[in-house]
Amino acid sequence: xxxxxxxxxxxxxxxxxxxxxxxxxxxxxxxxxxxxxxxxxxxxxxxxxxxxxxxxxxxxxxxxxxxxxxxxxxxxxxxxxxxxxxxxxxxxxxxxxxxxxxxxxxxxxxxxxxxxxxxxxxxxxxxxxxxxxxxxxxxxxxxxxxxxxxxxxxxxxxxxxxxxxxxxxxxxxxxxxxxxxxxxxxxxxxxxxxxxxxxxxxxxxxxxxxxxxxxxxxxxxxxxxxxxxxxxxxxxxxxxxxxxxxxxxxxxxxxxxxxxxxxxxxxxxxxxxxxxxxxxxxxxxxxxxxxxxxxxxxxxxxxxxxxxxxxxxxxxxxxxxxxxxxxxxxxxxxxxxxxxxxxxxxxxxxxxxxxxxxxxxxxxxxxxxxxxxxxxxxxxxxxxxxxxxxxxxxxxxxxxxxxxxxxxxxxxxxxxxxxxxxxxxxxxxxxxxxxxxxxxxxxxxxxxxxxxxxxxxxxxxxxxxxxxxxxxxxxxxxxxxxxxxxxxxxxxxxxxxxxxxxxxxxxxxxxxxxxxxxxxxxxxxxxxxxxxxxxxxxxxxxxxxxxxxxxxxxxxxxxxxxxxxxxxxxxxxxxxxxxxxxxxxxxxxxxxxxxxxxxxxxxxxxxxxxxxxxxxxxxxxxxxxxxxxxxxxxxxxxxx
Numbered sequence: 001x002x003x004x005x006x007x008x009x010x011x012x013x014x015x016x017x018x019x020x021x022x023x024x025x026x027x028x029x030x031x032x033x034x035x036x037x038x039x040x041x042x043x044x045x046x047x048x049x050x051x052x053x054x055x056x057x058x059x060x061x062x063x064x065x066x067x068x069x070x071x072x073x074x075x076x077x078x079x080x081x082x083x084x085x086x087x088x089x090x091x092x093x094x095x096x097x098x099x100x101x102x103x104x105x106x107x108x109x110x111x112x113x114x115x116x117x118x119x120x121x122x123x124x125x126x127x128x129x130x131x132x133x134x135x136x137x138x139x140x141x142x143x144x145x146x147x148x149x150x151x152x153x154x155x156x157x158x159x160x161x162x163x164x165x166x167x168x169x170x171x172x173x174x175x176x177x178x179x180x181x182x183x184x185x186x187x188x189x190x191x192x193x194x195x196x197x198x199x200x201x202x203x204x205x206x207x208x209x210x211x212x213x214x215x216x217x218x219x220x221x222x223x224x225x226x227x228x229x230x231x232x233x234x235x236x237x238x239x240x241x242x243x244x245x246x247x248x249x250x251x252x253x254x255x256x257x258x259x260x261x262x263x264x265x266x267x268x269x270x271x272x273x274x275x276x277x278x279x280x281x282x283x284x285x286x287x288x289x290x291x292x293x294x295x296x297x298x299x300x301x302x303x304x305x306x307x308x309x310x311x312x313x314x315x316x317x318x319x320x321x322x323x324x325x326x327x328x329x330x331x332x333x334x335x336x337x338x339x340x341x342x343x344x345x346x347x348x349x350x351x352x353x354x355x356x357x358x359x360x361x362x363x364x365x366x367x368x369x370x371x372x373x374x375x376x377x378x379x380x381x382x383x384x385x386x387x388x389x390x391x392x393x394x395x396x397x398x399x400x401x402x403x404x405x406x407x408x409x410x411x412x413x414x415x416x417x418x419x420x421x422x423x424x425x426x427x428x429x430x431x432x433x434x435x436x437x438x439x440x441x442x443x444x445x446x447x448x449x450x451x452x453x454x455x456x457x458x459x460x461x462x463x464x465x466x467x468x469x470x471x472x473x474x475x476x477x478x479x480x481x482x483x484x485x486x487x488x489x490x491x492x493x494x495x496x497x498x499x500x501x502x503x504x505x506x507x508x509x510x511x512x513x514x515x516x517x518x519x520x521x522x523x524x525x526x527x528x529x530x531x532x533x534x535x536x537x538x539x540x541x542x543x544x545x546x547x548x549x550x551x552x553x554x555x556x557x558x559x560x561x562x563x564x565x566x567x568x569x570x571x572x573x574x575x576x577x578x579x580x581x582x583x584x585x586x587x588x589x590x591x592x593x594x595x596x597x598x599x600x601x602x603x604x605x606x607x608x609x610x611x612x613x614x615x616x617x618x619x620x621x622x623x624x625x626x627x628x629x630x631x632x633x634x635x636x637x638x639x640x
Contacts, residue, residue, distance in 0.1 A: 016390040023383045034375060039225075039345055042317055042360040045310065046347040049319060049358045052306050057265070057352045060110060060299075065263045065280040067108055068290045071100060072282055101126040101134065104292055110299055111292040113137040119255065119287050121146035137293060140270050147253045154247055154267040154354035220245045221326040221355050222346045247354045258289065265352050266291075274324055276352065300329050307358075308332050316367070317360050322346075324355035333363070422464065425457035456502045463533060467601045470530070470609075481524040481612060488519040488528065488562055488633060489553060495532040496551055503540060503549060511550040519555065519562045522636045523613045531609050531617065532564065534602040535629050539568040542627070546570065560635040561615070569626040578619050582607045606631075 104114035113133050116124035123145055126134035144151040220243050258264065258279065266277040276299070279291035300321070307330040309319050318338070321330040326341045343359035432450040435441050441450060473479035496512040503510045521528075532551075539549045546569035555562050573581055580586050584604045607617040615633035622628045 016387070016394075020383055020387045020390075024380070034371070042313075043345040043347070045313065045317070045319070046345055046358045046360050049306060050347040050349050053303055053321075053358065054350050054352065056303060056306065060302075061263060061265060061278050064108065064111075064278045064292060067104070068280045069283065071103055071107075072284065072290075100124075100290060101130055108292070110294050110302070112295040113293045114290070115141070115145065115293070116288060116290045117145045117254075119289070121148070121255070124288075140275075141293075145254050147255045150251045150253050151268055152249045152251050153257060154249060154351045218245050218249065218355075219243060220346075220348070220357070221324055222322065222341050222343055222357050222359060224346045224359075225342060225344050245355060246348055247351050249354075267351060267354050269324075274353070274356075304330055316363055317344075318363055320359050320361065322357045322359050326357070336361070336363070338365075422461065425461040425464075428457045429454050429461070452501060452505065456505065459498070459502070460537075463530075463537065466530065467534070467605055470605050479612075481527055481609075483522050483524060483613070485520060485522055485636065486525045486528075488521045488523075488564070489514050490518070491525055491528050492532060492551065492553055492564055495529050495536070499533060499536045503536075506540070506547070508540065508543065508547040508549055513550070513552045515553060515555070519553065520636050521562065521613070521633045523633065527609045528613070528633075531606045531631055532566075534606045535566040535617075535631065538602050538629070539566055539570065539627070542570040542572075543568055544570045546625070548626075555635060561632050562635050564631040564633075566629045566631075567622055567626065569622070569624075572621060572625060572627050573619060578621075581619065582617070603629075 100116055101114035104111045113126055115126060115137065118124065123138070123142055126137060128135050128138060143149040223243055257266065258281070261281070262283075263278070263280040266279065268275055268277075274296065276294045276296065277291050278294065279289055282288045282290065303321065307319055307321050309317055309332045314332070318336045319332040320328045320336075320338075320340070320343075322340060323329050328340055338361040340359070343357075343361050346357045346359040349356040349358065432454050436447060436450055441447050470479060492512070493514055496510075500510055500512075536549065536551075543549065548569045550567045552565045552567065553562065582603050584601060586604075603617070610617045610631055610633070613633055615631065618630050618632070620628040620630065
């Protein structure tokens, strides 16, 4: 049995547990993939919106360049003013004219201040007399535009420019400006120029030391809830702890920044406020640079039509345009509130609006988690049910196997017991019948005694054979009873009288207490008599040294039941075997080792017959030692 159970565990149960463990691991991966798919979906939305905003800003820049050329062509900036500016270039910055600032603000609502500057650093406009906005602009930017100081700006971070070439998105061009901007794509935070040059095969001697700056990465203002963020520069997965911005600050002079380009954007922070500038180099006179400082509030208003969620996602996600302090300036859902620094996903706008982000927030933050948890719970329950089914099935198989092995042993014991039971009475019958047949016993009393023994052994043999035959019929379902009204008291009396000689001959004290009246029941008289004989035979076999047996009959209960009790002072039933003794082939005492006769079928047949009559046979321990077996049957109406 142990070997079979071990083989079963190793062949079935352990592999099942391994498969269950793999399923649970796969379930965890499925949850991660589910949440990741949701994040990727919304990430594409924010990426597309950031791209649209950048495209709008590029279009605004082109509109500014077109307007600047148009104003110049309309002689807003006159030949005379250009001539005076050129003559004054050697002596210091000079305002070319006030027309550009005024006309630009009138024709282009996005402009807060329009300015002009020469490559030598002379500021031609605005004039201080143009108002407080112009005065503040000159105070903040005159030294920077005049190339007298460097400023921290966010400029063209996706391109790397060297003194003799430009590194644009991985391709090197040989004709570039005089400055270098090292992008995050080509240098880790705090990398030196030497590292950049080494990576891109550029000689240190090609780059003047005073004309470059190395960017330093900064932390983003938001912390997306994605478990991992893809580092687009190294193509590796990094944890949120490395939540660095792709837009890096750089420090340089205005002349270094614009180089030979015709137009562009400049973003810088002054008094912790973002200032965005557009600039354009005149085609007719490249020495003149005209630009505008934008009004961010009006610029944001023009982006309202872009910050809208797809109709299919409006009920799921709210899109927000966040400034550099992670404060919402535009929302796709009015009145929406969230932890602005903790979006589900976010995308940086770019160098035009540094540290500004397009973020996506779940309208119902628990929806993704609930959906993932529901899927996990469903699959987890399914896996659990399957594992439970495997476990229960394994236990049932092992239990059934154990029962079959036990039954096989009991059948073997049954054959041995029945063989012994058949041999004993046959031996006695043969021996005493031979003595009588040969005339070797002349004493009439002894002859009568031998005849009584032969009769008792024949009856014992008959009961044994009947038990075996009845058990076979019960197992096959062929046993039929002839149920009819009968007197149970009379059946008990006849059974006691038939069994009394055998008990008294073996030295038993036998008492039978019966009521005076009849006990009407409906049943098969022969079958009920067999039940009583089996109980008396069982009491005889397990009597031990205290040979006392009594039969008591009474009526009690509602509805009324007649109870026939067979009591003895024998060895009793071991604790825990009170129900098992009614199982087929089960014996609380082994006949071969304990010397107690029996086949293990008497009590099984007695209970089956009693239950077929609507009653039962039960066991109770008797006070002061011994056993009590009780046959209970329902009492019927005598007239029925």
